[in-house]
Amino acid sequence: DTAVSQTPKYLVTQMGNDKSIKCEQNLGHDTMYWYKQDSKKFLKIMFSYNNKELIINETVPNRFSPKSPDKAHLNLHINSLELGDSAVYFCASSEFNYGYTFGSGTRLTVV
Amino acid sequence: GQQVMQIPQYQHVQEGEDFTTYCNSSTTLSNIQWYKQRPGGHPVFLIQLVKSGEVKKQKRLTFQFGEAKKNSSLHITATQTTDVGTYFCAEGSGGSNYKLTFGKGTLLTVNP
Numbered sequence: 001d002t003a004v005s006q007t008p009k010y011l012v013t014q015m016g017n018d019k020s021i022k023c024e025q026n027l028g029h030d031t032m033y034w035y036k037q038d039s040k041k042f043l044k045i046m047f048s049y050n051n052k053e054l055i056i057n058e059t060v061p062n063r064f065s066p067k068s069p070d071k072a073h074l075n076l077h078i079n080s081l082e083l084g085d086s087a088v089y090f091c092a093s094s095e096f097n098y099g100y101t102f103g104s105g106t107r108l109t110v111v
Numbered sequence: 112g113q114q115v116m117q118i119p120q121y122q123h124v125q126e127g128e129d130f131t132t133y134c135n136s137s138t139t140l141s142n143i144q145w146y147k148q149r150p151g152g153h154p155v156f157l158i159q160l161v162k163s164g165e166v167k168k169q170k171r172l173t174f175q176f177g178e179a180k181k182n183s184s185l186h187i188t189a190t191q192t193t194d195v196g197t198y199f200c201a202e203g204s205g206g207s208n209y210k211l212t213f214g215k216g217t218l219l220t221v222n223p
Binding site: 031033040041042043044045048050055056058090094096097098099100101102103104105 | 142144146148152153154155156157158159197199201203208209210211212213215216218
């Protein structure tokens with residue numbers, strides 16, 4: 001069983017489209033995250049959720065809307081996709097103040 | 112916000128040589144975490160250091176947290192080709208890991 005699973009693994013879409021990435025964790029963690037990794041491998045936090053509540057919103061454009069229906073799921077919806085949104089998006093989860101478990105990533109390519 | 116500077120950016124070694132990556136901050140860190148990301152993979156948590164001067168070992172990997180809690184290092188003894196990847200340090204802002212800020216990573220390549 002995969003601890004943190006995100007789908008899809010790859011996403012190729014045209015500019016202006018809307019897309020969603022789903023994430024689920026079966027570790028029983030209270031906190032989930034979305035990170036963006038750019039082409040230079042820099043990992044930047046986007047959102048943190050604790051028990052379905054938004055804790056951190058790191059100045060992400062409001063075209064990005066996370067949704068946490070329960071503490072095991074954190075989805076990411078992106079409206080009006082732009083070329084600059086191309087990146088690898090990682091979902092992660094953790095116990096409070098401990099290491100993160102990352103999903104395998106979603107490689108988003110906007111053309 | 113608080114940032115951790117990581118050096119070197121790249122390191123190429125012959126198999127069997129040692130490798131060290133360093134993480135530095137201008138302010139005191141509450142804790143530091145280390146991750147490894149294989150090419151094409153996702154970051155994998157290695158360890159968390161919390162105490163001043165802490166040293167932890169995992170087989171050939173040695174992790175240190177500075178006495179002033181402003182720097183940390185990861186040392187690999189006798190590298191193997193399986194050690195290839197990018198090593199990241201990360202710190203929790205404001206003492207909480209709700210916002211983990213990552214260094215830019217050190218890419219290690221190993222020549223067999």
